[in-house]
Amino acid sequence: MSAKSNPPTSQEKTIPSDEQVEDELCLLDLEDADSLLLHVQDLVSQHLDEFPEDLLDDEAARYAAKMTKASITDGTRDGHLRIIKHYITFHIRRNKKWDAKRVDDKTPHDITTFITQKCGPVEQGFEGRKYSTAVSTRAALTMWYKNLRPNESLTEWRLDSVSNTWRGLPTRSRQVSQFMVGLEKTKAKSGEVSSSARALALEDIHRLYAHCINSNLTLAQRRLGIVRYVAYLLAWLMLLRIDEVIKLRFENIDKIPGERKFVDVSLNTRKQNQTGLLHSWRLHANDDDPKICPVRAFILLASLYGTEIKKSGPLFLHVTAQGAVMQNQPLTASTLSRALSRDLQGLGYSSWALYGTHSFRRGGCQYRIKIKRWSADMVAAWGGWSQVEAVTMFRYFYSPNDNHEYMHEYDRNY
Secondary structure, three states: OOOOOOOOOHHHHHOOOHHHHHHHHHHHHHHHHHHHHHHHHHHHHHOHHHOOHHHOOOHHHHHHHHHHHHHOOOHHHHHHHHHHHHHHHHHHHHOOOOOOOOOOOOHHHHHHHHHHHHHOOHHHOOOOOOHHHHHHHHHHHHHHHHHHOOOOOOOOEEEEOOOOEEEEOHHHOHHHHHHHHHHHHHHHHOOOOOOOOOOOOHHHHHHHHHHHOOOOOOHHHHHHHHHHHHHHHHHHHHOOOHHHHOOOEHHHEEOOOOOOOEEEEEEOOOOOOOOOOOEEEEEEOOOOOHHHOHHHHHHHHHHHHOOOOOOOOEOOEEEOOOOOEEEEEEOOHHHHHHHHHHHHHHOOOOOHHHOOOOHHHHHHHHHHHHHOOOOHHHHHHHHOOOOOOHHHHHHHHOOOOOOOOOHHHOOOOO
């Protein structure tokens, strides 16, 4: 009779498995890819010299040009088209029978093979381009496959067991995500800086406050700025992505009449929380730094909405250029993302394109650790992260894209 194995200890039960960690890394890769999509046109433009037109002058290249022209008519995406033509040409030169419109289980491999050709090590016969080239290429190929199959889901890649066909976007496949995670690690080891979104630090939030709520603005501009800034601040304080903060509703806000010390906020639509359970925050007033005081921010928003706005439904509402608040037009994630880009450009940020939908979450996480001196478990509880999601949390603590200009002071002993 064989001996029974001892049951796992409570510690062993909570230690994430390698597979769980890998799942979380793939999820983070997809979130980073989504975060950079807003600025991908600028990213693609920076790498066009790596996809020269003069190399596209043979039968395969002419076929590729014909295919892209027939499938994509958006003239504003010329950079994407050039990358797509290189992709098709690369595969046709390798295999004349390769079908550019085929989408099946082999398509993710086609994508990673081409990116390997562009970004693999020179000593192995590849071109040795940077990781940002891989990001640009993936974005261009996402456009290609979206145009080939416009009715497919943009958020998944799965095998439909009924029709035995692959649904969604191959650029979002696990195979491609695993490849991108591995490539980023390889490039980082060689000293290359990641393309992850940069964190918005405390001083950035102060500048956004001054930019959005400025006494020199017209009344309409200031009304527009109040909605934007309150959304920015809550995303930063609560460690939310832009697409999460705009889902806040009046019903999620619990403020006791006359209470000026705190506001309770709850949310049940987070990506980490698929059970429907609420995650809640108690946001306390900040008299030491009024610019990031959540209670004052809610008072500003309440003053803007006044009594004519019904206090139900989406919290963040569209404000017209004339300053009118539209009760039936909630603010969208894309609108707020574009507004952030404009605000950062208005502030003179030359690196504005490095800030994305995760920048508030990254910056808020670093603020809690570096300035508020919270422990890692406090941040994890506040952000609603599980042990597996601690992989993501550490990425928010640190990014090579963030400002490290004070690094020479790190080891100071006096």
